[in-house]
Amino acid sequence: SQQGEEDPQALSIQEGENATMNCSYKTSINNLQWYRQNSGRGLVHLILIRSNEREKHSGRLRVTLDTSKKSSSLLITASRAADTASYFCATDVKETSGSRLTFGEGTQLTVNP
Amino acid sequence: DAGVIQSPRHEVTEMGQEVTLRCKPISGHNSLFWYRQTMMRGLELLIYFNNNVPIDDSGMPEDRFSAKMPNASFSTLKIQPSEPRDSAVYFCASSRGRSVVYEQYFGPGTRLTVT
Numbered sequence: 001s002q003q004g005e006e007d008p009q010a011l012s013i014q015e016g017e018n019a020t021m022n023c024s025y026k027t028s029i030n031n032l033q034w035y036r037q038n039s040g041r042g043l044v045h046l047i048l049i050r051s052n053e054r055e056k057h058s059g060r061l062r063v064t065l066d067t068s069k070k071s072s073s074l075l076i077t078a079s080r081a082a083d084t085a086s087y088f089c090a091t092d093v094k095e096t097s098g099s100r101l102t103f104g105e106g107t108q109l110t111v112n113p
Numbered sequence: 114d115a116g117v118i119q120s121p122r123h124e125v126t127e128m129g130q131e132v133t134l135r136c137k138p139i140s141g142h143n144s145l146f147w148y149r150q151t152m153m154r155g156l157e158l159l160i161y162f163n164n165n166v167p168i169d170d171s172g173m174p175e176d177r178f179s180a181k182m183p184n185a186s187f188s189t190l191k192i193q194p195s196e197p198r199d200s201a202v203y204f205c206a207s208s209r210g211r212s213v214v215y216e217q218y219f220g221p222g223t224r225l226t227v228t
Contacts, residue, residue: 043219
C-alpha cells in the first residue's frame with residue numbers, strides 16, 4: 001500500500017479561496033516533502049518539513065506535520081488559477097537508507113477563475 | 114542551469130522493439146532517479162544511483178528493464194523488448210546528495226507509447 005496517501009483525490013475551488021490537502025503515512029519518517037505537477041510536466045519541489053518540525057511556511061504555502069497522527073497538510077492561501085495542478089506528498093522511510101522517496105497518488109487541485 | 118534534461122520527449126514504438134531513454138542530471142548532483150508514472154499505479158521509483166553506482170533497483174519491474182550511469186552527466190533506461198504495458202511517462206530526477214534531506218529535481222519526462 002502507499003506510504004503516503006493524499007486526501008482528497010480532487011479539489012475544486014474558486015480563485016481567492018484557500019485550498020487544504022492532506023497526506024497520511026504509515027511508518028516513521030525522516031522528513032516529508034510536497035511536490036507539484038502541472039499537466040504534462042515533471043514534478044516540482046515545493047517544501048520539505050523535517051520530522052522534528054511542526055509547521056513551515058513558504059510564500060502562500062503552509063505545511064504542518066503531526067508525527068503522532070502520521071499526517072501532514074498543505075495549505076495554499078489566496079489561491080490563483082495558476083495553482084491548478086496535482087500535488088503530491090513524498091515520504092522517506094526511516095528504516096531505509098539513501099534517498100528513496102515514496103510518493104502518494106496526489107490531489108488534483110482545480111482553481112476556477 | 115538547464116535543469117534535468119531528458120530525451121526523447123515522446124517515443125512511439127511497436128511491441129518487441131528496444132527503447133532507450135536518456136537523462137542528463139543537473140551538474141553537481143550526485144544522485145539520479147528513474148521513475149515511471151501511470152494513471153493506474155501513480156509514480157513509482159524504478160532505480161536510483163548515487164555517484165554513478167546503482168543503489169536500489171528493487172523497483173525495476175522485470176529483466177526487460179535495465180539502467181546504466183556510465184558517468185556523472187549521463188544515464189540511460191533501456192527496455193528490451195518493449196510491451197504495451199510499459200506505456201507510461203518516465204521521469205528522471207536528480208538531487209545534490211544521497212540523504213533524504215535533499216529535494217529532487219525532475220526532468221520533463223518521456224512519454225512512451227508501445228503499440
